[in-house]
Amino acid sequence: MTLIPSNIISRKRIALDMDEVIADVTPKFLDYYEKDTGTPIEKEMFWGRKVYEMPGGEHIRDYLHEPGFFADLPVMENSQEVVRWLHGHYDIFVVSAAMEFRNSLPDKRDWMQKHFPFIHWKNIVFCGDKSIIQADYMIDDHVKNLIAFKGKGLLYTATHNITEDRFARVDNWLEVRTFFEKELSAKR
């Protein structure tokens, strides 16, 4: 076996969040809100907040503890194609702060297998505090995760973060692709 110094072959690493980045939680939140309060709600009505910070929606966060909640979330638009493309250029680690919700863990593992089968289980991380994560880029909807991160942080737009301006922002997966196309061409 010939040992090659890792800095020659190593690719840069992206830590990629799940909920509200590749997995779309919002439609389920809207359904629960309408079902439980009798009032239909739209995403724009809780700009700057989470749905469970809305009047009458406080209990909705409890659903996150239920088995199955995370099992059938829709995939964020264009994320599969763009993550597959990124996977050709970077080491992708999917990093979810899932540890609070013990029942979410197998559901999230299965969801990844179903929707992102090209991401190896070795590259999936479930944690709590993301400051333990070592990577070059982090794509996340939570500013607290990006603040603790030493690499380049990209804030993925979600209702609760629209007033933030401390990080480069991406509104959708096509913008993620554009961002990394620029990173790659700058490297050449």
Add this chain to the structure above:
Amino acid sequence: MTLIPSNIISRKRIALDMDEVIADVTPKFLDYYEKDTGTPIEKEMFWGRKVYEMPGGEHIRDYLHEPGFFADLPVMENSQEVVRWLHGHYDIFVVSAAMEFRNSLPDKRDWMQKHFPFIHWKNIVFCGDKSIIQADYMIDDHVKNLIAFKGKGLLYTATHNITEDRFARVDNWLEVRTFFEKELSAKR
């Protein structure tokens, strides 16, 4: 809010493995081996190997996929007391390469809650490839994890690693305590 530079208040961080470090898998492996082959076996008989590298034991690794396998493992002797002591001096993250085994995830989360309730869920990590982990120390029984680690690695003795000599070795939790007592007194 006053911002304090993190290097003033931050404590050093230890990444602590679960299986064969704080959770004792070996007794269960020995039981399965005897039950399935009809031959009792002792730990010393597979020095340098894992039990599923023993003749007739190849299938035993499959049990790791079963729900409940990790739920009732005994706690490694003295680990609770020493981890509690370490918790007073360091940030402890329990990091388990559990992601291959989807059913292990809730079991391991519950096991931590039961046996190490003073470790917050924010400080638990389930992953695959541990090179994503950023910490100052790592205590692990797998050399491959320590090789990829940039901090100080401590090899916790297990049957499969007894021929290794590339890392500082600890045979038990009292030796872990002694190691960190020295680290702490050197710092003063």
